Amino acid sequence: xxxxxxxxxxxxxxxxxxxxxxxxxxxxxxxxxxxxxxxxxxxxxxxxxxxxxxxxxxxxxxxxxxxxxxxxxxxxxxxxxxxxxxxxxxxxxxxxxxxxxxxxxxxxxxxxxxxxxxxxxxxxxxxxxxxxxxxxxxxxxxxxxxxxxxxxxxxxxxxxxxxxxxxxxxxxxxxxxxxxxxxxxxxxxxxxxxxxxxxxxxxxxxxxxxxxxxxxxxxxxxxxxxxxxxxxxxxxxxxxxxxxxxxxxxxx
Amino acid sequence: xxxxxxxxxxxxxxxxxxxxxxxxxxxxxxxxxxxxxxxxxxxxxxxxxxxxxxxxxxxxxxxxxxxxxxxxxxxxxxxxxxxxxxxxxxxxxxxxxxxxxxxxxxxxxxxxxxxxxxxxxxxxxxxxxxxxxxxxxxxxxxxxxxxxxxxxxxxxxxxxxxxxxxxxxxxxxxxxxxxxxxxxxxxxxxxxxxxxxxxxxxxxxxxxxxxxxxxxxxxxxxxxxxxxxxxxxxxxxxxxxxxxxxxxxxxxxxxxxxxxxxx
Numbered sequence: 001x002x003x004x005x006x007x008x009x010x011x012x013x014x015x016x017x018x019x020x021x022x023x024x025x026x027x028x029x030x031x032x033x034x035x036x037x038x039x040x041x042x043x044x045x046x047x048x049x050x051x052x053x054x055x056x057x058x059x060x061x062x063x064x065x066x067x068x069x070x071x072x073x074x075x076x077x078x079x080x081x082x083x084x085x086x087x088x089x090x091x092x093x094x095x096x097x098x099x100x101x102x103x104x105x106x107x108x109x110x111x112x113x114x115x116x117x118x119x120x121x122x123x124x125x126x127x128x129x130x131x132x133x134x135x136x137x138x139x140x141x142x143x144x145x146x147x148x149x150x151x152x153x154x155x156x157x158x159x160x161x162x163x164x165x166x167x168x169x170x171x172x173x174x175x176x177x178x179x180x181x182x183x184x185x186x187x188x189x190x191x192x193x194x195x196x197x198x199x200x201x202x203x204x205x206x207x208x209x210x211x212x213x214x215x216x217x218x219x220x221x222x223x224x225x226x227x228x229x230x231x232x233x234x235x236x237x238x239x240x241x242x243x244x245x246x247x248x249x250x251x252x
Numbered sequence: 253x254x255x256x257x258x259x260x261x262x263x264x265x266x267x268x269x270x271x272x273x274x275x276x277x278x279x280x281x282x283x284x285x286x287x288x289x290x291x292x293x294x295x296x297x298x299x300x301x302x303x304x305x306x307x308x309x310x311x312x313x314x315x316x317x318x319x320x321x322x323x324x325x326x327x328x329x330x331x332x333x334x335x336x337x338x339x340x341x342x343x344x345x346x347x348x349x350x351x352x353x354x355x356x357x358x359x360x361x362x363x364x365x366x367x368x369x370x371x372x373x374x375x376x377x378x379x380x381x382x383x384x385x386x387x388x389x390x391x392x393x394x395x396x397x398x399x400x401x402x403x404x405x406x407x408x409x410x411x412x413x414x415x416x417x418x419x420x421x422x423x424x425x426x427x428x429x430x431x432x433x434x435x436x437x438x439x440x441x442x443x444x445x446x447x448x449x450x451x452x453x454x455x456x457x458x459x460x461x462x463x464x465x466x467x468x469x470x471x472x473x474x475x476x477x478x479x480x481x482x483x484x485x486x487x488x489x490x491x492x493x494x495x496x497x498x499x500x501x502x503x504x505x506x507x508x509x510x511x512x513x514x515x
Contacts (some may be wrong), residue, residue: 008353034325036380037373040286062408069479070469072408076415077468081461083416084423085454091446105454121416127384128393129255129420131322134384136286190332197363198338211332222447229451230458238455241462 032126032141033189035134042193047139050120053147057116064248071247075110078248079118082106083125092222098215100223101182103149104175105230109242111249112154119146144185153178171231176224183216184209255421256314261392265309270489271395272402277303277499278387284506285380290372292510293379299502300382307495308390315385322381326374333373334366393417398485411481419464426460427453 038046065072085102092098102122106115120142126132133141153174160170191205234242266274285296305312339357352361394417401410430453469477 034322034329034377034381035384036285036377037329043286058406058408062406065408065479069477070473072411072479072481073415073468073472074465076412077419077461077465079412079416080419080423081458083420084427084457087424088427088450088454090450091443109458117412121413124413125416125420128388128396129258131257131318131381131384131388134380135387136282136380194333194369197336197365198340203337207335207337208332225447226451226454229448230454233452233455234458238459238462241459244462244465 032123032133032145033137033186034132035127035137037134038137038140038189038193040136042189043136043139045139046137046143046189050139050143050147053116054120054142057113060113061117068247074244074248075114075118078106078110078114078245079121082115082118083122086122086126087130090222090226092218098219098222100226101145101149101179103145103182104153104171104178104223105227107150107153107178108157108171108174108227108231109245112150114248115150115154116146119150122146140186140189144182144189148185149178149182152181167235168228168231172224172228175227176220179216179220179223183212183220187212255424257318257388258393260310260314260389264390266303266307266390267392268489269390269495270491271391271399273491273496274390275387275396275399277495278383278391280503281386282380282383284503284510285376285383288506288510289514290375291513292506293375295506295509297375297379297382299506300379300386303386304382304389308386310389318385319378319381323378326377330370330374334362334370336361336363336366395489401485407480414481414483422464423457423461427457430456 061071061075065075082102085105086099088099090098090100103115103119106118110118120138123133123138123141123146127134127138156177157170157174160173161167164170187205187208190208191201194204195201196204196207281296281300285293288296301315304310305315338359338361340359348364349361352359354360397410397413397417400413401407434449434453
């Protein structure tokens with residue numbers, strides 16, 4: 001009996017080890033809910049929740065481009081930059097590598113409203129060019145990654161700068177917490193769509209959040225560190241380029 | 253740097269069929285899959301694969317590889333849905349279980365109901381992915397944009413997407429070049445060194461982005477840019493009667509199948 005128990009314990013450990021080692025390279029896009037994964041009701045629900053934010057962002061961008069037409073080009077290029085950033089591989093604190101989401105850096109550089117629009121477009125491109133994520137689940141993914149992420153990042157950044165005056169700490173917290181917020185919202189979206197048989201939505205949320213935590217917390221820390229390094233580089237060498245962005249940020 | 257899905261969208265055999273026709277078929281099937289049930293899911297998956305491999309002429313190896321990548325992702329997403337954790341005693345777990353493991357007061361188990369839920373989800377995801385692939389592999393992004401413009405999506409959206417699409421490939425190539433340059437100077441090992449390199453790379457990419465913007469805005473201003481990007485959409489697309497007939501006929505059959513099995 002004891003032997004059997006040992007064996008089953010070993011099997012469970014091996015199962016988890018295999019699961020997480022396979023999962024690690026995919027962590028990048030683990031926060032994308034794939035096509036067809038959400039039941040139709042929830043897919044529509046998240047679309048409806050996401051659209052007002054998107055339209056609000058779009059309206060603020062329209063106002064900006066009316067004053068200065070070339071801002072439109074800058075926004076388009078910023079979007080392409082955000083897409084390529086999310087396709088990069090960065091080293092992770094766990095030793096493997098993964099993709100950054102770029103929401104933290106984007107929100108600090110371009111402002112949260114602009115990042116909502118650009119982030120949604122990045123997700124659309126990921127769905128259409130790379131088949132990561134999907135069209136029916138775009139609403140849910142955009143809500144967690146392009147609405148909650150940037151707004152958390154920007155408010156954390158502003159609050160930290162105002163209360164401590166430390167730029168680097170603010171940038172680190174903004175990027176790391178944006179990732180964490182995205183991951184919590186995605187877990188919530190999955191928990192709502194797939195409540196556990198015993199314990200309902202709360203138990204299910206604990207389950208999803210617990211499993212994702214293993215890969216997402218190291219990822220959030222790595223992205224925070226990367227964003228600080230990028231920030232340092234930009235502050236030292238690229239002041240002039242950063243000033244160009246003023247035309248976008250004024251509107252946000 | 254090439255993105256394979258994008259290349260295939262421009263070179264497949266359905267390239268000259270009207271993008272509206274292909275999008276209508278793909279999107280209607282996608283919506284249909286969302287409300288349909290298991291037997292219909294399998295039928296949709298098979299039919300969409302016939303479109304992709306048979307009619308669009310995408311090599312089956314490539315299609316299988318694309319599906320393989322998605323299946324791995326899907327396989328990793330399913331265990332969290334199947335696993336149930338409870339602190340109640342074993343006797344209180346009323347449903348049938350296929351696997352149970354206890355540590356302390358907690359029991360981790362997979363129930364028959366959870367397995368059923370997961371397999372239904374697997375089928376729905378796979379069949380909707382096949383519809384998504386049909387759109388991605390047969391309709392180039394520029395044609396999706398042209399359709400969006402025609403149906404009245406604000407020009408702010410289509411213009412931004414146009415500029416993004418144009419520069420995504422430029423920047424992917426830039427990153428590749430920057431990365432080669434870093435490596436040529438001796439890319440470093442160890443976590444903090446690697447991180448520093450990656451940070452430098454992103455900062456350089458950002459500087460290039462702003463430079464590109466300055467070049468582009470000067471270039472466009474010289475040509476009288478006033479806020480609208482006007483592009484000529486010349487296409488030789490035609491609406492194929494044969495495909496329309498097949499799509500309509502099979503769709504009706506699928507609806508009948510769904511009605512029959514879904515009762």
